[in-house]
Amino acid sequence: MSKAICYGMIGCGMMGQEHLRNIALVEGAHVGAIFEPDAGMRAEAAALAPGARFVDSVEELLADRMVEALVVTSPNHMHLPQLEQIAQASPRPVLVEKPLFTDPTDLDRVRGLGLSAPVWVAMEYRYMPPVAALIDTAEQATGGIRMLTIREHRFPFLPKVGDWNRFNAQTGGTLVEKCCHFFDLMRHILKDDPVRIMASGGQDVNHLDESYDGQTPDIWDNAYVIVDFKRGAHAMLELCMFAEGARYQEEISAIGPKGKIECLVPGPGRFWPAHLGAPPVPQLIESPRDPKGPRAIDIAVDPALLAAGDHNGSTYYQHARFADVVRGQGAVEVSLDDGIWAVLMGMAAQESARTGRAMAISDRGFTPV
Incomplete structure (x- = not known):
């Protein structure tokens, strides 16, 4: 039996829900906390992860010490600010959806994140x-x-x-x-x-x-x-x-x-x-x-x-490898x-x-x- 992992989700729209379905297929993995501000998407996510607790902010999610790994699936322009929040709070392994940033002037911000925990960029293809x-x-x-x-x-x-x-x-x-x-x-x-x-x-x-x-x-x-x-x-x-x-x-x-x-x-x-x-x-x-x-x-x-x-099975294979990283048994493949x-x-x-x-x-x- 693989070591259990408790995930925290930031964003649970269409792609976030695909991540929920695939995390559920990974042995020993479960979603413990979710931040999703849209009521309709919260309802969809609750049906897919009935044991998850819903929180009212990214800060509240990051304060949950039971969360061992994070998945960021918010809209594109929110990825970088949320990664900065994670870096300033309590870093832990992160799988962040593409793209990392949306404005060319933000390149130095991305390079300066200083995240001390592993970061995997979600390139499902x-x-x-x-x-x-x-x-x-x-x-x-x-x-x-x-x-x-x-x-x-x-x-x-x-x-x-x-x-x-x-x-x-x-x-x-x-x-x-x-x-x-x-x-x-x-x-x-x-x-x-x-x-x-x-x-x-x-x-x-x-x-x-x-x-x-x-x-x-x-x-x-x-x-x-x-x-x-x-x-x-x-x-x-x-x-x-x-x-x-x-x-x-x-x-x-x-x-x-x-x-x-x-x-x-x-x-x-x-x-x-x-x-x-x-x-x-x-x-x-x-x-x-x-x-x-x-x-x-x-x-x-x-x-x-x-x-x-919707990605030909790739989201599962990506999560299985990311879970190995969280357990200290693998290396980040998409840096x-x-x-x-x-x-x-x-x-x-x-x-x-x-x-x-x-x-x-x-x-x-x-x-x-």
């Missing part, structure tokens, strides 16, 4: 079984990746509490809010850092007929991003958020001198049209140059994990530095698309080329 299989075999299958392409064709942004995800000021922009996952994957798969980013994107279809307090949403719904890396590899992101009719939501391909490897990842099963039968199964496809011909492997995912969230890089890449891409100029990027920020 690394742990999707088909993506994890690609990561494990890409180097051997390609002979060294020279080109990496990530395509996401998906549904529009879903409604969130207070409609916070409709505006760049609260999300950091689509290429930060949504796509920091993919920029993290680029660095993780290539084991390298970017040096230049070029992008084109905009808001062409979604949310244009919506209005909130007299303001029309400004969140983008499509983009292309090209990234050059230090050791010469090239990567590209293609995002479309009005393509929910696609069979697969994510398609990732890596190509090198020996061949190509790709993975195909379906979207959330709850969105798959019932009249089409069973949802598609994730696949890993290897296409060597010699002998030619693709080899496709189905990557089945436990139905219980699929039912616990603050990883989280910072992912945000900087998204911000550089947003600025490139906005200005029409390529951006030089380093771990200290980005500037026009």
Whole structure:
């Protein structure tokens, strides 16, 4: 029996509830305290974690000495201030949802957090079984990746509490809010850092007929991003958020001198049209140059994990590893530095698309080329 862990949750909206369902699947884990200011989301969270105590502030949550680990799933623009509260109170292991911050002027604040306990940035896409299989075999299958392409064709942004995800000021922009996952994957798969980013994107279809307090949403719904890396590899992101009719939501391909490897990842099963039968199964496809011909492997995912969230089982695998960190039996796999890089890449891409100029990027920020 694994050592029991009592979690405290900061925020329990849609993503927070996915974390609740997956924590419940981790042996020895339970949620003891929750801070969620919205009454509707509190009711949803109470049904998922009936033994949890609800508190009225982050301060009250942090004062609970029974809480051994924290999960931050509040709206994007609240992540950094809440991490600062945690650092100043009683640090303990933290799993914080992406993105770490939403304003480029806050970079020094993030670097100065001074958290003495482990911090894991939630990059669920690394742990999707088909993506994890690609990561494990890409180097051997390609002979060294020279080109990496990530395509996401998906549904529009879903409604969130207070409609916070409709505006760049609260999300950091689509290429930060949504796509920091993919920029993290680029660095993780290539084991390298970017040096230049070029992008084109905009808001062409979604949310244009919506209005909130007299303001029309400004969140983008499509983009292309090209990234050059230090050791010469090239990567590209293609995002479309009005393509929910696609069979697969994510398609990732890596190509090198020996061949190509790709993975195909379906979207959330709850969105798959019932009249089409069973949802598609994730696949890993290897296409060597010699002998030619693709080899496709189905990557089945436990139905219980699929039912616990919208990320192909990855939230569970992430939590299982984070629980090892809390128990002192594992190491953080997605660091603050990883989280910072992912945000900087998204911000550089947003600025490139906005200005029409390529951006030089380093771990200290980005500037026009």
